[in-house]
Amino acid sequence: MILMIYLFSLVSLDSILNQADLGSANYGIYVLNLSNDSVVYARFSQKLLIPASNMKIVTSGAGLFFLGPEHRFKTRLGFQGKIEKDRLKGDLVIIGGGDPMLELEDLEQFILALKNRKIKEIEGDIILDDTYFTELSLNGNNFRFERLPVGWAWHYLDARYAPEVSALSINKNCVNVRIEATRVGDYADVVIEPETEYVKLINDMRTKEGEDSIIILRRPEANIIYVSGGIGAGHTRNIEVSVKDPALFFGTCFKERLLKEGIEFKGRLRRAFEPAVQSGPLVILDSIVSEPLLHILHELNVESVNLYAETLLKTLGARYYGEGSFVAGIRMLKRFLAVCGADTGRVSLWDGSGLSRHNLISPYQISLVLRYLYLSRYASAFFELLPSSGEGTLERRFQDFDGYLRAKTGTLHAVSCLSGYLHINDTDYCFSMLFNNFVRPRKEIERLQEEIIRALYENLTGDGTELQSKE
CATH class of the missing domain: 3.50.80.20 (D-Ala-D-Ala carboxypeptidase C, peptidase S13)
Known part of the structure; x- marks a missing residue:
């Protein structure tokens, strides 16, 4: 790989980051020109950081590489x-x-x-x-x-994004709790969908004036859903809850x-x-x-469905080691990382979705995966798997970058990550930026990420052209 740094990019991005008042936050950034394998920008790119849902890039790539896009369940x-x-x-x-x-x-x-x-x-x-x-x-x-994988926090195990993983899954292993307001002061109408004896409901929800203050809880050891608090008059809410x-x-x-x-x-x-x-x-x-794996991977990445990622991880283990465990699946992820050129002794992997806070990987290593997939026979397929501006998890982000950007977000408490591809002046680039341990509001970090992408665009177009907001 040619280690050539574009000085104009280095100066402008350093200035943006130095002025960002990141305090004690940990972060790393890596940007690579895929046409000539030259490094456009690198700062703390070898630092091991929590990737959150950027782990799905590795898991999706391993699925394509080992199972193929036409694999069906x-x-x-x-x-x-x-x-x-x-x-x-x-x-x-x-x-x-x-x-x-x-x-x-x-x-x-x-x-x-x-x-x-x-x-x-x-x-x-x-x-x-x-x-x-x-x-x-x-x-x-x-x-x-x-x-469940190691490192998933107990307090979100009833959430729709953290369901248990099984070879027999239905309805994304969730039920819908439908809450409808009644008269102020009366109990709200609460039902479980689908109607089933498997889940029991305890309703202590009242209709109230003003905004909702809904509390929903399913304890990890039982399929009893407790609903309390209040729902505003005239309101209806649908909240998905995972099952045991x-x-x-x-x-x-x-x-x-x-x-x-x-x-x-x-x-x-x-x-x-x-x-x-x-x-x-x-x-x-x-x-x-099932639908072909490629169809599943699209929803996995665009909507960031954790269940799909963990299912794929276990499938890799079952297919190649005869054991559908998280440990066997992670062995397969490390095999794929090695194929991409990454040092697997310098990663810590615990799940396939990125929900575990035990995962550690560097922006450089994620970029190696993006680079490998770009050069592989799966290039066009994988490119389409990542959300474009205004789509999925990028629905409200980068709306003036349509056609230029494909990227996967990653979000946990004090974690905000973005990795993917840029297409500028007929040249393709891959990038990865991982931000951890910040105390500022996450929206500010997301705005910083957009500022970085915008600066990259303005520098790499070579003419200083600025993108205009549509707002």
């Missing part, structure tokens, strides 16, 4: 036993393959498969096999179910659909503690096949 429906007339004498088995995009409507395909076999009664149990995402115990004989044990949530939703369609079932929902195919002959009735 498969969820299978089968049975053990025999079908006599309209009765299944045996267990129904649902085998998860890690599809993170399954919606409740998709279950109708399995219901139809049962109806096509004239099944009106299931005498056995429904076995939920999500062992694809498990970790072998130390003795190698037992499975351990990992639902997604596989059982999947099974409950499926059982409820069975009964609604008139298929009799009096058995139990049982989790498989070993792959179902090991416990007896299995007849497959039907399979639900």
Whole structure:
């Protein structure tokens, strides 16, 4: 790599950063010209920092590299036993393959498969096999179910962006809490969607004058949602809450659909503690096949869906190590980083989404990933995966950079990151800027990032042309 610094860029960006009053904040910036492999700007670029959702760049790149853009996830429906007339004498088995995009409507395909076999009664149990995402115990004989990565904070484990991870996921492993105001002073109308016995609701929410003051809590150990506080008169709110044990949530939703369609079932929902195919002959009735991985990666990055990233991480481990664990998946991320030219001894990786505060990586290493993908056969596909100005997590940012910028944001408390590509004067650049440990409002750091991008544009166009705001 040619280590040539553009002095005009160095001076202007240094001036911006020196005047920014960053105090004790830690940060690093790296900008690379992809046409000639020259360094445009570097400041603290080797510093290890928390990347937040910029981790998704690494995870998405590894998914493309190891699985390919056409990879699809498969969820299978089968049975053990025999079908006599309209009765299944045996267990129904649902085998998860890690599809993170399954919606409740998709279950109708399995219901139809049962109806096509004239099944009106299931005498056995429904076995939920999500062992694809498990970790072998130390003795190698037992499975351990990992639902959450190391470093996720307990206080957001009921949030929609931090659901448990399972090979059997449905509805993004969340329910919607719909809150509607009534008369001032009365209890608000609160319902769970979808309507299900899996989640219990305790409603202590009142309708009030003025602004909302809503409190929603699900304790990590139970599927009881507590709603309290107040909702303003005339208001309606929809708030998604994650559920505990997604596989059982999947099974409950499926059982409820069975009964609604008139298929009799009096058995139990049982989790498989070993792959179902090991416990007896299995007849497959039907399979639900996901969209191609490329489609999933687009939503993963544009909307920054953490569940998709963690599912992909575990899939990489299951596919290459036979163990759908976070540890095995992280091994695959490090293998990919090594392919990109990064020193894997100088990173600390704990999840695939970036929600863990234990992750540490440098702007230089993220730029190596962006550079590798730009030069790979996946260049055009990966470029389209990142949000453009005004899209997704950039919806309200960089609105006058349409056509110039594709970038992934990353946000946690006291963390704001931005990494991606710039296209200026028929030349492509990759960049990564990670800011940690600041006490200023995050919006000020985001404005600083925009100022840096704007300065890069003005310097690299070579004519001092300024972009005009549309506001």
